[in-house]
Amino acid sequence: MTASSPGAPSGTGRRLLGLLTPRPSGWQTPAATAVAVVAALALSSALITLTGGSPSASVQALFEGSMADWTAWTSTLLYTAPLLLVAVGACVSARSGSFNIGQEGQVLIGALAAAWVGLRLAINGPALLVIMLLAAALAAGAWAGLSSLMHRLRGVNVVVSTMLMTFVAQQVVAYAVNMPWLLQESRVGNAPVSPQSNPLPPSGLLGSFGEYPGLQINGGLILAVAAAVLAAVAITRTPWGFRLTMLGRNPLAAKHAGVRVNALGGLALAISGALAGLAGAVLLASPVGVNRLQPGMAMNIGWDGLLVALVARNRPLAAMPVALLFGVLRSGGGFLAATGVPSFLVDVVKALLVLAFVAPPVVVALARRRRSGGRPAGARREAAPAAEEAIA
Amino acid sequence: MTTVDERARELTPPSTPALRLRGVSKRYGPVVASDNVDLDVNHGEIHGLLGENGAGKSTLMKILLGLVQRDSGTIMRGDTPVAVRDPQDAVALGIGMVHQHFSLIDALTVWENVILGDTGRIDRAAACRQVEEVSRRYGLPIDPTARVERLSAGERQRVELIKCLRRDPSVLILDEPTSVLTQAESAELFTVLRHVVRAENRAVILISHKLAEITAATDRVTVLRKGKVVFHSPTGDTTPPELARWMVGRDVSLRAEGAALGMLPVDGAAPSGDPPAQTTAESPSGAEAEAVTPAETTAEPAAGAGSGIAPALRLRDLTVVIDGVTVLSELSLDVAPGEIVGLYGVEGNGQSTLGDLLSGLVLPSSGTVELTGRPVELERPGALHRAGLGIIPEDRHSSGVVLDMSVAENLVMKSIGDVSGRGFVSRRKMHAVARRLAAEFNIVAPSLDAPVRSLSGGNQQRVVLARELSAGPSVLVAAQPTHGLDVGAIEDMYQRLRDAASEGVAVLLISTELEEVMALASRIAVICSGRITGVLPAAEATAERLGMLVGGVAA
Numbered sequence A: 001m002t003a004s005s006p007g008a009p010s011g012t013g014r015r016l017l018g019l020l021t022p023r024p025s026g027w028q029t030p031a032a033t034a035v036a037v038v039a040a041l042a043l044s045s046a047l048i049t050l051t052g053g054s055p056s057a058s059v060q061a062l063f064e065g066s067m068a069d070w071t072a073w074t075s076t077l078l079y080t081a082p083l084l085l086v087a088v089g090a091c092v093s094a095r096s097g098s099f100n101i102g103q104e105g106q107v108l109i110g111a112l113a114a115a116w117v118g119l120r121l122a123i124n125g126p127a128l129l130v131i132m133l134l135a136a137a138l139a140a141g142a143w144a145g146l147s148s149l150m151h152r153l154r155g156v157n158v159v160v161s162t163m164l165m166t167f168v169a170q171q172v173v174a175y176a177v178n179m180p181w182l183l184q185e186s187r188v189g190n191a192p193v194s195p196q197s198n199p200l201p202p203s204g205l206l207g208s209f210g211e212y213p214g215l216q217i218n219g220g221l222i223l224a225v226a227a228a229v230l231a232a233v234a235i236t237r238t239p240w241g242f243r244l245t246m247l248g249r250n251p252l253a254a255k256h257a258g259v260r261v262n263a264l265g266g267l268a269l270a271i272s273g274a275l276a277g278l279a280g281a282v283l284l285a286s287p288v289g290v291n292r293l294q295p296g297m298a299m300n301i302g303w304d305g306l307l308v309a310l311v312a313r314n315r316p317l318a319a320m321p322v323a324l325l326f327g328v329l330r331s332g333g334g335f336l337a338a339t340g341v342p343s344f345l346v347d348v349v350k351a352l353l354v355l356a357f358v359a360p361p362v363v364v365a366l367a368r369r370r371r372s373g374g375r376p377a378g379a380r381r382e383a384a385p386a387a388e389e390a391i392a
Numbered sequence B: 001m002t003t004v005d006e007r008a009r010e011l012t013p014p015s016t017p018a019l020r021l022r023g024v025s026k027r028y029g030p031v032v033a034s035d036n037v038d039l040d041v042n043h044g045e046i047h048g049l050l051g052e053n054g055a056g057k058s059t060l061m062k063i064l065l066g067l068v069q070r071d072s073g074t075i076m077r078g079d080t081p082v083a084v085r086d087p088q089d090a091v092a093l094g095i096g097m098v099h100q101h102f103s104l105i106d107a108l109t110v111w112e113n114v115i116l117g118d119t120g121r122i123d124r125a126a127a128c129r130q131v132e133e134v135s136r137r138y139g140l141p142i143d144p145t146a147r148v149e150r151l152s153a154g155e156r157q158r159v160e161l162i163k164c165l166r167r168d169p170s171v172l173i174l175d176e177p178t179s180v181l182t183q184a185e186s187a188e189l190f191t192v193l194r195h196v197v198r199a200e201n202r203a204v205i206l207i208s209h210k211l212a213e214i215t216a217a218t219d220r221v222t223v224l225r226k227g228k229v230v231f232h233s234p235t236g237d238t239t240p241p242e243l244a245r246w247m248v249g250r251d252v253s254l255r256a257e258g259a260a261l262g263m264l265p266v267d268g269a270a271p272s273g274d275p276p277a278q279t280t281a282e283s284p285s286g287a288e289a290e291a292v293t294p295a296e297t298t299a300e301p302a303a304g305a306g307s308g309i310a311p312a313l314r315l316r317d318l319t320v321v322i323d324g325v326t327v328l329s330e331l332s333l334d335v336a337p338g339e340i341v342g343l344y345g346v347e348g349n350g351q352s353t354l355g356d357l358l359s360g361l362v363l364p365s366s367g368t369v370e371l372t373g374r375p376v377e378l379e380r381p382g383a384l385h386r387a388g389l390g391i392i393p394e395d396r397h398s399s400g401v402v403l404d405m406s407v408a409e410n411l412v413m414k415s416i417g418d419v420s421g422r423g424f425v426s427r428r429k430m431h432a433v434a435r436r437l438a439a440e441f442n443i444v445a446p447s448l449d450a451p452v453r454s455l456s457g458g459n460q461q462r463v464v465l466a467r468e469l470s471a472g473p474s475v476l477v478a479a480q481p482t483h484g485l486d487v488g489a490i491e492d493m494y495q496r497l498r499d500a501a502s503e504g505v506a507v508l509l510i511s512t513e514l515e516e517v518m519a520l521a522s523r524i525a526v527i528c529s530g531r532i533t534g535v536l537p538a539a540e541a542t543a544e545r546l547g548m549l550v551g552g553v554a555a
Ligand SMILES: Nc1ncnc2c1ncn2[C@@H]1O[C@H](COP(=O)(O)OP(=O)(O)OP(=O)(O)O)[C@@H](O)[C@H]1O
Pocket: A374, A375, A376, B028, B031, B032, B033, B051, B052, B053, B054, B055, B056, B057, B058, B059, B060, B100, B444, B445, B446, B454, B455, B456, B457, B458, B459, B484, B486
């Protein structure tokens, strides 16, 4: 008697989703966010000082590595593109109420598919790149779609299955680059072979606009921005997006209103997988890496992309500046290590910043609900009294 | 024990104010939800609070509970002003509330829900013991280890009460506690409340739209209108019609009033203040004369009694099995265009499953639904809607509306294609439709872009009704359509259902309220244990005959 979309969040999950999704808000949220960011930065510099570094030198290094000149900007944007692609996908699935958190694996599957097409199919010219991208999207979309299928057939929770599939994906890629008949690099003379593929042929690489000392905009970034704009329009302006939102907010009412809840939920999951797969292809084909399939090439882009969506509160357009910020942290983070700051501290700083962005809206909503009570900006939920008591 | 308690009560004068409100006001933008309200609530009394939908009853109570902050005014405990800044303050003051909509968590068990919010170690055994102890003390039987999702509305209400009573509140607030209860369950609740008030000298505030309940169960009554106190009196000194007039500000029709009163206008019953439960609870035993023979009543429900009109809605041998339990069993029923058929029965006899089925949420294991002569492919999403079936679902929060989407979006939810062009939703068209419907159906909302959550219960119901009727259905199913509506809104709802019928819509009214069915339906089908036990023309339907059918006598 209950109609549940794949991985329809539990009551608590939906409540959380409600708190994390956009709604008109007053000045409190930006103010609280500003305070939280300042606090996070203060805490970060305290940590850096404690571990023997110098905060000002760190900021300097972060800046030099990410924004000081065009080369730095280029590298920042190279990270931004896959982060944004993953984040946009995460927005789509979260809006539908199915939480896909397996992007890290989907990125790898996308890269695997793109590498296979690029290295094993004899396609020439620009068609190769297009087919590589398509293959990456399809493979990773199907990979994510499996979780939807598992939910429908066996009732497996989507959050759990997407995450566990990440580990399967890592094994699959490791296998592929260790098997000469699959994708392992060819042996040259007597040199030992590494667990990686051959480099992509030049026609399989994503080109950039701009020349070396100046700013270079890689095709991957254009792809990512286009995806973000498209997703934003589809979600907020089309009947499809309307149904998607309805499904995420109340699957039962959506079903009642004639939404194909299983199909739409599965599609949303597949789209988020496909975008993560594209991110994988971009990682493979853009100069951010070595243009070879390697087991470690996802570089936590999948996890970070999820954080981007979280901070952007599932709004694809808001994900653009957030992805840029994360790109800055990534490209600047490398430089930071050179100043003697342990590299894990970059992750700590990132985590603090995420908290600084994610926590204030929730805190403001809770505080407002308790203070002026009622249902400010829709924050009041049915179980509010229970929640109120839970605080008591 | 009772005698000792009663003595104790005689010793303490019953009219010490437990709580006093002076000049309490609250606005939401342009809406004045509370307007300079004065209210005294005494120990040892049940205080009735009445008012139309949106009159500000829930808001006032939320102010008392610290869930909403008042703009001005004082709250006094005895003679000392107190601050109620948040629910913790209210708990400390001994104010407890059972909310209008259940606030239990389905996936948890009863005892888990009850102790939710406690701090410290979780002691399952102690929690269960406490639940059992409270449940024994007040006569609220419940299994502490049961999962809430498996409980009926009445049982959930019990859990809410236990959750509240275990904190030993001196003031207990109940916001429309009976709108989802059967009459027997309501009667049971009032027994508990009597005990709480008489024996334990607590104060109770009871919000209800059912005038008969108010007159039967309360000691004093206050009527709110547009946030203001317009009437205040000891219950004994007033009458239900007078209360109805104060609420609505005009005379209301006898039938709607009858339904709101919980009486049978057809029987010409006097507004005696008898609890409504008695009408049904007693009738099966009181009836012996006209035994209803199965042959007479379960004969094929020929729509329009041989008038030759093809039924607009035809349910054929519907069987639904959920978790191995047969909830509906070979249910057949016809509704002709222009006819209102009432499906009457005690709650929990398959009505809500039938409602879910007609909402497209449940599939039958066998049987068919035909609309205007064509079988509906129930597996296809939205097939019922496309075939011309409109439905007001019983539980509007779960499937009727999306609380976090706007009023406008909810109004076009099922016809989003109609307000879109070239692949895009036109906000302009959407707002135009919404504005028209809001005006036509008197939906009071802060704005069309406000989430449905911010509407009062009655207005949420209007949103559903407006959406369903605006699609121009050939069949309208109304499941418990007046739950939580005030007497004026009930009248309005009845009028709309009658209008729909007179325009040729086939109306199926699913209701557990005998008065409602008697007031509206031209034929009454009775459901018991998932099957139709009889169909009677309204003219032949007496409380006795229906009572027998409800008991499954003619099955
Ligand atoms: N958070 C809010 N924001 C804006 N308006 C609100 C809010 N809460 C309540 N209102 C408005 O205040 C008025 C009073 O609402 P309230 O819920 O107190 O009514 P009620 O008497 O309990 O009605 P019902 O019988 O339908 O439950 C309504 O017009 C409602 O729309």
